[in-house]
């Protein structure tokens with residue numbers, strides 16, 4: 001049984017392929033999926049799907065960094081964060097690759113999301129790109145006000161950085177999630193990081209509809225493909241795919257309390 005911890009369902013619902021995509025996921029033994037939010041529409045869809053597929057699809061709500069500069073309704077987010085379908089706050093974080101000029105606004109949004117996560121005691125799903133220092137700094141502050149289980153602070157999703165950042169995040173109490181990027185031909189340094197993450201701190205995800213793993217590159221990514229990422233990670237770490245699937249699903253259930 002696989003747990004895909006990061007799926008954007010928006011496109012699948014929009015073009016009518018959602019049911020087929022979910023069927024293919026279940027046929028591939030991907031029985032648990034986290035429908036990630038991060039925008040007004042994404043949050044609504046995540047809660048809707050989590051309500052329709054309890055025990056299969058889990059919800060998360062957040063405001064991601066691409067909303068920097070927009071006026072955002074944080075009281076709505078606070079309300080959605082407290083709902084039982086919501087198992088995590090995200091995705092949110094910082095991205096200085098795309099919009100470095102909006103760093104201050106991004107940090108403002110991120111800090112409000114972290115505050116809400118601390119209030120509702122739900123783990124955070126973090127996006128970060130070219131913003132290691134600020135991300136670490138803000139997560140360090142968050143860890144100090146976090147009153148939940150110190151091991152369940154959250155997850156750095158779609159990890160692509162180095163061992164130094166991975167270690168710092170693990171020390172803070174975050175889990176590390178690997179997407180299809182770890183299967184890419186030029187990802188040797190990332191594969192080295194994937195070898196050192198402790199068994200009880202690793203998660204897997206597709207980040208569908210983006211980043212299809214080898215051998216599906218060029219296709220739209222979907223949750224069934226998480227099996228290929230799991231197979232590569234299992235091989236790297238010298239365990240069976242079944243063991244890796246079981247361990248990462250166990251970790252996700254522990255983190256999300258679902």
Ligand SMILES: [Zn+2]
Pocket residue numbers: 006008036091207
């Ligand atoms: Zn995402």
